[in-house]
Every structure is written in structure tokens, then in C-alpha cells.
Amino acid sequence: MSVSVNECVVLHGIFKLGKKSHDVLLTRTKLTWTPIIPENPTGETGVPQSGEVLLQDIFAVKVKRRRAAGQESGGPVLGVALFWCRRKGRRLEEDTLHLHNASSEHTHTWYNTLKELLTGFSSRPTYLKVFINPSSHKKEAVHIYRDHVAPLFKMADIRTDITVTERKGHALSVMKECKLDEYDGVVCVGGDGSVAELCHALVLRAQLDADSPEKPVRATLPLGIIPAGSTDVVSCSVHGVRDPVTAALHIVLGHLQQVDMCSFSSHGQLVRFGFSAMFGFGGRSLARAEKKRWMPSSRRREYALVKTLGEESWVTNQGLYLSISIMSIPCLSPHAPQGLAPNTSLANGSAALIAVGNTSRSEFIKHLKRYSSSTGQFNFSFVETHVVSAVKIRPCSLIGCSEDESEEEGDSKTTPFIHTEGTTFPWNIDGELVEIANEVLIRVHPRLITLYGEEVEEAESSVSCSCI
Numbered sequence: 479m480s481v482s483v484n485e486c487v488v489l490h491g492i493f494k495l496g497k498k499s500h501d502v503l504l505t506r507t508k509l510t511w512t513p514i515i516p517e518n519p520t521g522e523t524g525v526p527q528s529g530e531v532l533l534q535d536i537f538a539v540k541v542k543r544r545r546a547a548g549q550e551s552g553g554p555v556l557g558v559a560l561f562w563c564r565r566k567g568r569r570l571e572e573d574t575l576h577l578h579n580a581s582s583e584h585t586h587t588w589y590n591t592l593k594e595l596l597t598g599f600s601s602r603p604t605y606l607k608v609f610i611n612p613s614s615h616k617k618e619a620v621h622i623y624r625d626h627v628a629p630l631f632k633m634a635d636i637r638t639d640i641t642v643t644e645r646k647g648h649a650l651s652v653m654k655e656c657k658l659d660e661y662d663g664v665v666c667v668g669g670d671g672s673v674a675e676l677c678h679a680l681v682l683r684a685q686l687d688a689d690s691p692e693k694p695v696r697a698t699l700p701l702g703i704i705p706a707g708s709t710d711v712v713s714c715s716v717h718g719v720r721d722p723v724t725a726a727l728h729i730v731l732g733h734l735q736q737v738d739m740c741s742f743s744s745h746g747q748l749v750r751f752g753f754s755a756m757f758g759f760g761g762r763s764l765a766r767a768e769k770k771r772w773m774p775s776s777r778r779r780e781y782a783l784v785k786t787l788g789e790e791s792w793v794t795n796q797g798l799y800l801s802i803s804i805m806s807i808p809c810l811s812p813h814a815p816q817g818l819a820p821n822t823s824l825a826n827g828s829a830a831l832i833a834v835g836n837t838s839r840s841e842f843i844k845h846l847k848r849y850s851s852s853t854g855q856f857n858f859s860f861v862e863t864h865v866v867s868a869v870k871i872r873p874c875s876l877i878g879c880s881e882d883e884s885e886e887e888g889d890s891k892t893t894p895f896i897h898t899e900g901t902t903f904p905w906n907i908d909g910e911l912v913e914i915a916n917e918v919l920i921r922v923h924p925r926l927i928t929l930y931g932e933e934v935e936e937a938e939s940s941v942s943c944s945c946i
Contacts, residue, residue, distance in 0.1 A: 494579070509531050533596065539593055542558060653680065696926055740921060753908055798836040804831055
């Protein structure tokens, strides 16, 4: 068994792992074990099979006891059980290490020492405000929380205050009134819409508490996202997978990732905070999908995509943009494993502006299909990509709009314009339909919110869309 000379051994003892006795060492960073193998008659020893677990991956420790059926407390001591997190690719999985020793004094010395060391991880929560959207996707959010998340929170001795939302905007109204200083973090069990509402609520609440109506203020509490939607873009961007256990373990272990957000305002009035927005094709598709809420979410999404691609006759016009997207995070999902904006990251202080100019329907479909593959979605002459800290989108009718009408800073003649008809314009902001009649200013605010998770470069697997 090898221990760095810089690491002080906190405890040294003998436990059985399985049926074999092991030397077990505990330092302030890890626990290691080595089988005790007696010498054979020739004096040679076997090769020991040692192992180790980092303390940063241990989230709970319990005293093991032998109890009769129906007995809820007491019983002879059997040893210590350590509950820890094993990494399997981008997934986190729960595992257990059983250290058997019948000595009560020995066991409790190890138990108390391990508990004390684990309290040193200050980012781990002890009390969480949980919001569950029972209507998300297939209405499985309550079951996902009860079956996969609540047991892990209980194991880690995390207390929870749960609100099951009853309507859109319910979480926002609760967040405006509740005493946030009682909690260590907030948890959202739902889809992208629920996540967007709570992210907006956390930043808005920070502004209200700081009495800062003009300047966005960093959210005071981290947000944990338990995926229970159809795409789960933000969750995939900080976990790499749509897996509730992985998400819960990131929360339990206190893995924190600061993330950029955008403010969306129109004529000086804040519309909302969010991570991504789509205007043009993305907005029109969502507007159509919202009219078909009776359909399952996956069918509704494909229906809107097909209708938007096939229904309109696109007019060739200089300056016409079919789609404009602004994304401050990569927006990973199973449908786009490298993200809708693979050239940005969670906290680089900028956003990706992706403008799709006028082209044929077939070429536009080629562009969309490449999101499900590895690369090449921007390798088209009609696709522009820019790195921006702010951008203004001014929807214009085909006539009567001048580039010289801007009153806000940051406008330039190189700003992309969408030429369209009508007085209201559908925006897709974090998967939510927002109708805005005027121009919109989008600004990136670096590290405005903290999420439980770790940045990943690519989401697990891909799901191809059969509708195009």
C-alpha cells in the first residue's frame, strides 16, 4: 500500500472486504485498502489487489448493524458502509463499499472521523428547495424524483422542501416570496421550460434583493437540474447525459459550474433571462407546436418542423435571414450531441450568433440534418457564425424599415436583420414561446448563475430525427 509522503494518515485499521481481511488507510483525501496475504511456505508473497476511493467521491457513511425482521434501531455493529460515486463515461453511478469489523469502538471511530472529513466539502448542500413539474414530457417527473432522486438525497442526509407546481409561472411566484437564505440550493425536476422559469426566477430574485433594476446580479443559490423533459438541453450541457441519477449525484457531491446567461430586453424593458433564443425558423416552429399541445411532445415537435419547412414559399431577398440563433451555452442534446452551438462553452463570457441566410429548402434541410452528426453544420455559404457579447435583432417588414432607426448602443450596419411581414414576432427562448412586437437586445452576462454539474464537450449518443 502506497501513501504519498505529503499525506498524513488519519486512521489505520483492519477490516474485512468480502471474506478477506484488509489493511485500510484513511488520509484527508482518500481511503485505500490492501489484502493481508500470509507468506507461503517458500517465503514468497502473492500480489495484493489493492484499491482506493477518493473522499471527494464519497457522499454518505453509515454504521452497519445486524437487525432482526421489523427491528428499526439498535443491533450488533457489523462495520461501516461507504456510499460513493463511480464514474462510467459521462454517467455517475452509486456504489457501496462495505468495511466489516465487529468492534463497536473501532467502527464508531472510523464512522465519526469519516463524517467529520466529509463536512469539509462546503459546496455540498444540506437543505434544498425542490420544484417538481408534474406535467413535464410524459408526466413522469414525480416518479423520477421519488424513485431515483429522493433516496440519494435521504442517504446523504439532505433535507428538502418540495413544491409540486400547478401552473406555468408557479415556481416564479414562489421564488419571489420564499426565504432563500434558508436553503443551500434549488432543484428543478422538469423539462427545459421548467428550467428556464427557475433560472429566470433565481436571477430576477437576485436583482430584487440587491435593488438593482438595471444591472443583472449573480444568483445567490446554485440550481440543480433533474432531467424530466423531452430534450433537456441545459441538463445535457452540464451533465452530458439525460440521467436523473447522474444529475442527483452532481447535486449531492456539490459539483458546481458557473454558467453565462443572456438578458432579453425590448426598448429598455426586460423580457426575461435565458440561455438561448431562436428567431425566424425556430420561433415559427415553436409557435406552430404550441397550437398542437394535445399531441405527444415528440410528435408535436416533428409536426411543427415539417410544417415550417413545407408550408411557406420562401422569397429570395438580399438581407433575408431564415433563422437567427443566439446561444450562450452549447445547447447539447441527444438530437445534437455536440450542441446547437458547439463553438461556445458554459462560461466563456460570449454567445454564438448563428445566422442562416436565404437558401433553398433542400439546402436548409441539409444544414439541419448535420446537427445530428459530428461536424459540418456550418459548412454552408448561407450560414454565418459570430462570437458576440451583445446583439440586437430588429424584425422589419419588407418596406418602411431603416437601419438608422436605432436608439440603443451597440447597433451597427453589420447587425443581421430579418425581413418579415406582420406586427408580432414569435421567439423561441429556451424552448418557450415569447411574442415580441419590437426589436430585441440580447446581452451576455458572464457567470450569472451557478448550476450543479460539470461542463462536457459532447452529449451521450445521438437521436436522429425521422421527420426530415
